[in-house]
Amino acid sequence: MPKILVVDDLLSDCRIAGGLLTQDKAFSVVYASNGIDALDQLELHVPDLVLTDLQMPKMNGLELVQRIREDYPLIPTILMTAKGSEAIAIQAIEQGAASYVPKKRLATDLHETVRRVLAVSTEERSYTRLMHRVAETTFVLENDLTLLSTLVGQLRQDLEQRSFGTRNEAIRMATALDEAFHNAFYHGNLEVDSVLKEGNHDTFHELAIKLLSEPPYCDRRITVTARYPPADATFIIRDEGPGFNPDDLPDPTDPEYLERPSGRGLLLMRTFVDQIVFNNVDNEVTLIKHKHQEISQNKEV
Amino acid sequence: MKTSELYHAQLEGDVLILTLQSQAQNMAESAAISERQRLPSEYIRVAATHAVVDFNQLSYFTSMLLEALLQLWKSVEARNGRMALYNLAPIGREIISVSHFDRLWPICDTREQALQAVLADVPR
Numbered sequence A: 001m002p003k004i005l006v007v008d009d010l011l012s013d014c015r016i017a018g019g020l021l022t023q024d025k026a027f028s029v030v031y032a033s034n035g036i037d038a039l040d041q042l043e044l045h046v047p048d049l050v051l052t053d054l055q056m057p058k059m060n061g062l063e064l065v066q067r068i069r070e071d072y073p074l075i076p077t078i079l080m081t082a083k084g085s086e087a088i089a090i091q092a093i094e095q096g097a098a099s100y101v102p103k104k105r106l107a108t109d110l111h112e113t114v115r116r117v118l119a120v121s122t123e124e125r126s127y128t129r130l131m132h133r134v135a136e137t138t139f140v141l142e143n144d145l146t147l148l149s150t151l152v153g154q155l156r157q158d159l160e161q162r163s164f165g166t167r168n169e170a171i172r173m174a175t176a177l178d179e180a181f182h183n184a185f186y187h188g189n190l191e192v193d194s195v196l197k198e199g200n201h202d203t204f205h206e207l208a209i210k211l212l213s214e215p216p217y218c219d220r221r222i223t224v225t226a227r228y229p230p231a232d233a234t235f236i237i238r239d240e241g242p243g244f245n246p247d248d249l250p251d252p253t254d255p256e257y258l259e260r261p262s263g264r265g266l267l268l269m270r271t272f273v274d275q276i277v278f279n280n281v282d283n284e285v286t287l288i289k290h291k292h293q294e295i296s297q298n299k300e301v
Numbered sequence B: 001m002k003t004s005e006l007y008h009a010q011l012e013g014d015v016l017i018l019t020l021q022s023q024a025q026n027m028a029e030s031a032a033i034s035e036r037q038r039l040p041s042e043y044i045r046v047a048a049t050h051a052v053v054d055f056n057q058l059s060y061f062t063s064m065l066l067e068a069l070l071q072l073w074k075s076v077e078a079r080n081g082r083m084a085l086y087n088l089a090p091i092g093r094e095i096i097s098v099s100h101f102d103r104l105w106p107i108c109d110t111r112e113q114a115l116q117a118v119l120a121d122v123p124r
Helices: A012-024 A035-044 A059-071 A086-094 A103-132 A146-162 A167-189 A192-199 A200-211 A264-272 B027-036 B038-046 B064-080 B089-096 B111-119
Strands: A003-006 A028-032 A049-053 A077-080 A099-102 A137-140 A221-227 A232-238 A275-278 A284-290 B008-012 B015-020 B050-054 B083-086
Touching: A003 A012, A003 A035, A012 A049, A028 A035, A028 A086, A028 A192, A028 B027, A035 A049, A035 B089, A049 A103, A049 A167, A059 A077, A059 A086, A077 A086, A086 A099, A099 A103, A099 B064, A137 A146, A146 A167, A146 A221, A167 A221, A167 A264, A167 A284, A167 B064, A167 B089, A192 A200, A200 B064, A264 B064, A264 B089, B008 B038, B015 B111, B038 B064, B050 B064, B050 B111, B064 B083, B083 B111
Parallel strands: A003 A028, A003 A049, A049 A077, A077 A099, B015 B050, B050 B083
Antiparallel strands: A137 A221, A221 A232, A232 A284, A275 A284, B008 B015
């Protein structure tokens, strides 16, 4: 039986909403008196849906929606709104609430709204659970920065949803992936040298744009494999260029090279992953991030 | 003064205040910023001596953006000016620090501190 957490500082309104939801025994209901209390309860027992008032002391409904969105992205929220708060309700929906029900229409609309939101949420949760069981996935992409950028976002989301570590850990990994994709795009497939940036950056970018439409550069692909064994996340990025020797790059932290454009991407990759390995022709890099045992904000699904 | 999808630029006295927009962390857009950074550099050449850069809207960024900042810094340095960064997220601070750019540009918490850092009458 789906469990609903009803949040309202007015006991009478709490009981009205709870009574409507339990009257045909379709749902079980637990209560919280404000946003802080609701977050405490979420720590103990994760409900299937949160139904919350908008105006409450300590933490209002809008703030609660944002926190649930960040910490429990798979739990849908529905707002109960009083007259005059429709604009805030729309803002809440923009920030992640699934729906809202005016308090004066609870008797007629609440049951159906909760049922509808739960149906969508159950489908999304099942899909997410299924996707979390994908142990390895491979993308073969054209040399296209927009696609690569979208993939960085997708892999970052995967890491967050797989409870791989803190949100910051996922961002650190995304930064390393971004740098690896950038290397594969410019220096691997297009064979454009960073030295060209030492004068005017335009020379570097104009050459890259020109080569994007010329064979063999235009036919080259970037292959990205993501593996999620229990203890690590491994990302293998391979371009179709002739490879380069990473040992030839200068140390960008050396004061002599600080203002030169080479080697900084590799430095950030090394900073943000636990292990980095190049293949023997240096057109494939493997980035490994160990799973950090502490704290994940997102709950397992 | 000037707004693009990558940055908003405004002048305060002879300080260029550059607010990076969230799209600047995106890899494709970061490539574009390298091309479009000539405009803020142009301000430095004609109207400003110093620059402060607001990172409030960026949760992270890549070396492409660092290189664009380096280009801007070269314009500032040519006018014997100073540059400071502010409102960086923890990962942004780490990126600047790992790259050792904090040796060139002080990292400040607020715009006021950044303005103070570039306008302070101390030997560089």
